[in-house]
Amino acid sequence: MAFSKTPPLEERVKAMRAEINAFIDKRVQDIKRGDGNNPPCEGVPETVLRNILMSRSDGCLCRAYLNIAEQPTN
Numbered sequence: 001m002a003f004s005k006t007p008p009l010e011e012r013v014k015a016m017r018a019e020i021n022a023f024i025d026k027r028v029q030d031i032k033r034g035d036g037n038n039p040p041c042e043g044v045p046e047t048v049l050r051n052i053l054m055s056r057s058d059g060c061l062c063r064a065y066l067n068i069a070e071q072p073t074n
Contacts, residue, residue, distance in 0.1 A: 020061045024053060027068050 007015075028049045034040035041049065057064035 017061055020065045023065055024050060024061075024068065027053065 006012075025046075028046050031038070031049050032041050032044070032046065053068060054061075054064050056067050
């Protein structure tokens with residue numbers, strides 16, 4: 001019988017951070033294109049949009065994900 005070993009916590013955290021960063025990057029792209037009732041933000045640099053999303057979470061990726069996920073998207 002084969003046992004599956006749970007990856008070390010460090011690897012799981014790194015994987016989760018990468019997944020959350022990808023989620024935030026996608027949200028930034030959605031904002032740049034304009035989503036739902038919001039006009040496009042084509043002239044705003046991606047780093048500015050990302051910083052705005054992150055500033056609402058005190059720089060915590062997990063909190064940023066939860067804040068973004070709670071926002072309705074149309």
